Amino acid sequence: MVVKFLDIAIGGLLMGGIYALIAVGFSLQYGVARVLNVSHGEFIMLGAFATWSLFTLWGVNPLMSLVICAPIFFIIGFVIHRTYYTRLRISSESLAVFEGNSMLASFGLLFVIQNIALIVWGAPVKGYSYLAYPLSFFGAVFSANRIVTLFASVILGLIFYLFLARTRIGKAIRAAAQDPDAAELMGVRINQVLALCFGFGTMMAGLGGLLISMTSVMITPFMGLEYTLIAIIVVVLGGLGNIKGSFIGGFILGLVGTIVSYIQPGLSLVAYYMIFLLLLLIRPTGILGK
Amino acid sequence: MEALTKKYSVLGVLILLLILLVVFPRYVSAYKVILLTNILMYVIITLSWVIFSGSTGYISLAPAAFFGVGVYASAILSKSLFLPIFILIGGLASFCLAFLIGALTLRLRGMYFTMFTFGLVELIRHFAQWWEVNITGTVGRLILALDHITIYYAILIIFLLVLLTSYVIRHSKFGLALQSIGECEEAAAHTGVNVTLVKVLFFAISAFFMGVVGATMTMRWQYIDPPTAFDIRLSFMTVLMAIFGGMGHLYGPIVGASIFSFLDEILATKFPYYYMLLFGVTMFVVILFMPHGVEGVIQKWHKREKSGSSEKT
Amino acid sequence: MAQKGEKRIFRENMRILEVEGVKKNFGGLAAASNVAFHAEQGEIVGLIGPNGAGKTTLFNLVSGALIPDSGVIRFKGKNITGLKPHQITRMGIARTFQSVKVFPKMSVFDHVLLGYLFGNPKCTKSDKTLKEVIEILDFVELSEMRELRSKDLILSNQKRLEVARALATKPELLLLDELMAGLNHTEVIQAMELVRKIREKGVTILMVEHVMKAIMDTCDRIIVLHHGEKIAEGKPEEVAKNKSVVEVYLGE
Numbered sequence: 001m002v003v004k005f006l007d008i009a010i011g012g013l014l015m016g017g018i019y020a021l022i023a024v025g026f027s028l029q030y031g032v033a034r035v036l037n038v039s040h041g042e043f044i045m046l047g048a049f050a051t052w053s054l055f056t057l058w059g060v061n062p063l064m065s066l067v068i069c070a071p072i073f074f075i076i077g078f079v080i081h082r083t084y085y086t087r088l089r090i091s092s093e094s095l096a097v098f099e100g101n102s103m104l105a106s107f108g109l110l111f112v113i114q115n116i117a118l119i120v121w122g123a124p125v126k127g128y129s130y131l132a133y134p135l136s137f138f139g140a141v142f143s144a145n146r147i148v149t150l151f152a153s154v155i156l157g158l159i160f161y162l163f164l165a166r167t168r169i170g171k172a173i174r175a176a177a178q179d180p181d182a183a184e185l186m187g188v189r190i191n192q193v194l195a196l197c198f199g200f201g202t203m204m205a206g207l208g209g210l211l212i213s214m215t216s217v218m219i220t221p222f223m224g225l226e227y228t229l230i231a232i233i234v235v236v237l238g239g240l241g242n243i244k245g246s247f248i249g250g251f252i253l254g255l256v257g258t259i260v261s262y263i264q265p266g267l268s269l270v271a272y273y274m275i276f277l278l279l280l281l282i283r284p285t286g287i288l289g290k
Numbered sequence: 291m292e293a294l295t296k297k298y299s300v301l302g303v304l305i306l307l308l309i310l311l312v313v314f315p316r317y318v319s320a321y322k323v324i325l326l327t328n329i330l331m332y333v334i335i336t337l338s339w340v341i342f343s344g345s346t347g348y349i350s351l352a353p354a355a356f357f358g359v360g361v362y363a364s365a366i367l368s369k370s371l372f373l374p375i376f377i378l379i380g381g382l383a384s385f386c387l388a389f390l391i392g393a394l395t396l397r398l399r400g401m402y403f404t405m406f407t408f409g410l411v412e413l414i415r416h417f418a419q420w421w422e423v424n425i426t427g428t429v430g431r432l433i434l435a436l437d438h439i440t441i442y443y444a445i446l447i448i449f450l451l452v453l454l455t456s457y458v459i460r461h462s463k464f465g466l467a468l469q470s471i472g473e474c475e476e477a478a479a480h481t482g483v484n485v486t487l488v489k490v491l492f493f494a495i496s497a498f499f500m501g502v503v504g505a506t507m508t509m510r511w512q513y514i515d516p517p518t519a520f521d522i523r524l525s526f527m528t529v530l531m532a533i534f535g536g537m538g539h540l541y542g543p544i545v546g547a548s549i550f551s552f553l554d555e556i557l558a559t560k561f562p563y564y565y566m567l568l569f570g571v572t573m574f575v576v577i578l579f580m581p582h583g584v585e586g587v588i589q590k591w592h593k594r595e596k597s598g599s600s601e602k603t
Numbered sequence: 604m605a606q607k608g609e610k611r612i613f614r615e616n617m618r619i620l621e622v623e624g625v626k627k628n629f630g631g632l633a634a635a636s637n638v639a640f641h642a643e644q645g646e647i648v649g650l651i652g653p654n655g656a657g658k659t660t661l662f663n664l665v666s667g668a669l670i671p672d673s674g675v676i677r678f679k680g681k682n683i684t685g686l687k688p689h690q691i692t693r694m695g696i697a698r699t700f701q702s703v704k705v706f707p708k709m710s711v712f713d714h715v716l717l718g719y720l721f722g723n724p725k726c727t728k729s730d731k732t733l734k735e736v737i738e739i740l741d742f743v744e745l746s747e748m749r750e751l752r753s754k755d756l757i758l759s760n761q762k763r764l765e766v767a768r769a770l771a772t773k774p775e776l777l778l779l780d781e782l783m784a785g786l787n788h789t790e791v792i793q794a795m796e797l798v799r800k801i802r803e804k805g806v807t808i809l810m811v812e813h814v815m816k817a818i819m820d821t822c823d824r825i826i827v828l829h830h831g832e833k834i835a836e837g838k839p840e841e842v843a844k845n846k847s848v849v850e851v852y853l854g855e
C-alpha cells in the first residue's frame with residue numbers, strides 16, 4: 001500500500017519536474033513576450049534529438065549536454081524573437097492583433113522545425129539508454145535517470161528563480177511582465193528583454209527535451225505537440241503570466257497524470273484536457289492566478 | 291448601367307465555371323478528377339472556417355476535429371445507410387460537438403478559445419485511440435469505398451452549398467453581426483446582438499460543413515484510424531490557406547485553398563520532407579508582409595489602378 | 604413583460620430608472636457602494652464626480668456589462684438586474700462609451716442598420732428599415748458620410764455615430780458616457796444641441812460628464828459621485844453651491 005503510494009507520488013513528481021520546466025518556458029514566452037508559441041513542443045523535440053545525437057554519435061553524456069544545449073537553444077530563441085517577432089510586434093496595431101499574429105507565425109515555426117527534424121533525423125523512432133539502473137525508495141522502484149531529471153529540473157527551476165529575483169535583468173523581466181510600456185519608459189530596453197524571455201523559453205524547452213530523452217522515452221519528430229498542449233494546460237492551471245504558478249502547476253499536473261495512468265493508462269492526456277476544460281469554465285485565471 | 295453589366299458578366303463567368311466543373315469528369319483522367327476533388331475538399335473546409343473565424347477573429351484550430359468526426363460517422367454508418375444520410379449525420383455530429391464546445395468556451399477570451407480548440411484535436415485522437423483499443427477493439431476500420439466520380443459530384447454539391455451559405459450569411463443581418471463581434475464585441479452586445487448565441491451558432495454551422503466533407507472524403511480512403519481521421523495538420527493547413535488567401539471576400543479562401551492544396555498535392559509526392567518547410571516559411575512571410583493575404587494585395591493593386599496616382603492605402 | 608412599442612401611459616414623473624442599494628467590488632476596491640438614485644421619464648440627469656468616482660461603473664451596471672454584487676436595478680418598474688447587455692438594449696436602454704467603441708471597418712450606414720436590426724425584436728432588412736436608418740442618419744447629420752468606414756471619421760463624428768447606433772435601437776433611456784470628452788468648443792455646443800433634440804423625442808437621458816458647462820446648461824438634475832458613493836443630488840444650481848461637492852472637486 002505504502003509502496004503504491006510512493007510509486008505514484010514520486011512518479012508524479014518526476015513527471016511534474018519536467019512539466020514544470022517546460023511550462024515555465026512557455027509562460028515566459030506567453031506571459032511576458034505575449035507570443036503563444038505553439039512550436040514550444042518542437043523545441044522540446046529538438047532538445048531530445050540533440051541530446052540523442054550528442055550521446056549516440058559523440059558519446060557526450062546528457063548531463064554534459066545540458067551545458068552545451070542551454071546556450072545554443074537560448075541563442076536560437078533570442079535571434080528568432082529579435083528578428084521576426086519584434087518586427088511583428090512593431091507592425092501590429094494592437095496587442096490583441098499581435099497575439100493572434102504571433103500565434104499564427106508560431107505555426108509556421110512549428111512546420112519548419114518539424115520538417116528540419118524530419119530531414120536531419122528521419123521519421124523512425126529513436127532512443128538511448130543512460131543511467132538506466134534501478135534505484136529503490138522503500139520498495140518503490142525507479143530508474144536512476146528519472147531521479148536525476150527530477151533533481152535537474154528542480155535545480156534549474158531554482159537557478160532561474162534566483163535569477164529573476166536577484167539580478168538586474170531578472171527585475172527588468174518582471175517589470176516587463178507587469179507592464180511593458182511602463183517598463184520601457186523606465187529605461188528597460190523592451191526589445192532586448194522580450195527577446196531574452198523568448199530565448200529563455202526556448203532554452204527551457206530544449207533542456208526539457210534533454211531531460212525527457214533521458215527517461216528512455218521514444219524520440220520522434222512528432223512528439224512535440226503533446227508537450228505543447230501540456231505546457232498550455234499547466235500555464236492556465238498556474239495562471240497566465242504567473243511564472244511561479246507554472247512551476248507549481250507542472251508538479252500538480254504531473255501528479256494527476258501519474259494517478260490517471262495508474263488507473264487507466266492511455267487516458268492521461270484526456271484527463272489533462274478535462275482539467276483544462278474545468279479550469280476554463282470555473283476559474284480561467286488559474287488556481288494561483290491573479 | 292456599368293455596374294449592372296459588370297454584375298451580369300460576373301454571373302456569366304460563374305455559370306460558365308459551374309458548367310465546366312460539372313462536365314469536367316467526362317473529359318479528363320481519373321487522376322485529375324481526384325486532384326480536383328481534393329482541392330475542392332480543402333476549399334470547402336477553408337470556406338467553412340472563414341464563415342466563423344474570418345469575421346469574428348476567434349481563431350479555431352478545430353477543423354481537424356470536426357472533419358474527423360465526420361470521418362468516423364462515415365466509417366461506422368456507411369455499411370448500413372445511404373451516402374446522403376450518413377454524411378448528413380456526420381455533419382450533424384460535428385454541429386453538435388461544436389455547439390457544445392462553443393457554448394463552453396466562446397464566452398472566454400479569444401486566446402483561451404484557440405488554445406482549447408488546439409487541444410481538442412489531440413484529445414479526440416487520444417480518446418478515439420483508447421476507445422478503439424480498449425472498448426471496441428477495432429483499431430483501424432475498413433471501408434467499402436465508392437468510385438471517384440460519385441465522390442467528385444458529392445463534393446461539388448457540398449462546395450456549392452457552402453458557397454451559397456457563405457454568400458447568404460455575408461449579406462444577411464448575421465453577416466453584419468459577426469463582423470461587429472469581430473470588431474468590437476462589447477459594443478455589439480450593447481447594440482442588441484446576442485453575442486454568445488451568434489458565436490456558438492455560426493461556429494457550429496461552420497463545423498457542420500467540415501463534418502459533411504469529412505464523411506464524404508472517407509469514402510475515398512479504404513482504411514481509417516484515429517491518426518488518419520484526426521490529423522492536426524489539417525487544422526494548420528486550413529488556417530494557412532485562409533490567411534494566405536485573405537478573408538474579406540468570398541474569393542480569398544477559394545484562391546488560398548486552391549493554390550495550397552494544389553501545391554500540397556504536387557510537392558507531397560516529389561518532396562515529402564520539404565513541402566511543410568515551404569508552408570511554414572510562407573506563413574512567416576504572409577503574416578509579416580501580407581496580413582490581408584492575396585486579397586489584400588489585389589485590393590491594394592485595385593485601389594492604385596483606380597486612383598491612378600500613388601495613394602496611401 | 605412590457606414590450607417596446609407597447610403603449611404604456613406614463614404619468615409625468617414616472618420613474619423610468621431606479622437604482623437601489625447597488626454595490627460592486629473589484630478585488631477589495633468598492634467601485635460602487637450602496638448607490639441609490641432614480642431617473643424620471645423625460646429628464647436629463649447628469650452624473651458627475653472626480654475621476655475614479657465610479658460613474659462608468661454605474662453605467663456598466665445599468666447596461667448589463669457588469670453585474671452588481673448586491674442591489675436592484677429597475678427599468679420601467681421591471682427588475683433588470685443581472686440581465687445581459689443585449690437583453691437590456693432590446694428592452695429600451697442604449698448607451699455610448701467613454702472610449703468611443705465603433706466598428707472600425709464597418710460603414711456608418713451599417714452601424715445604424717445593425718442597431719436597428721438587432722436592437723428591435725423581429726426586424727428584417729426591408730425598405731421601411733432602410734428608410735428609418737436614413738432618417739436616423741439625418742437626425743445626427745451623418746447622411747453624407749454614410750458610406751465611409753467609421754475609422755475614417757473624426758472623433759466628433761464617431762461620437763455622433765455611436766449616438767446614431769444607440770438611437771437605432773429605439774431606446775427610451777439613453778446613457779451617454781462623456782459625450783463631450785475630446786470635443787472642441789463648437790463641437791460641444793453641437794453635442795448639447797443634439798442631446799436636447801433627443802430629449803424632445805421623448806428619450807430620457809442619463810449623462811456622465813466632466814464638461815461643467817454642458818452639465819449645468821442641459822441637465823434637469825445632477826447626481827454627484829465620489830469613491831463609489833452618492834454625495835449630492837439636486838438641481839444644477841443647488842449642487843454647484845453644495846459644500847461637500849466643492850470640497851471634493853477642489854481637493855482633487
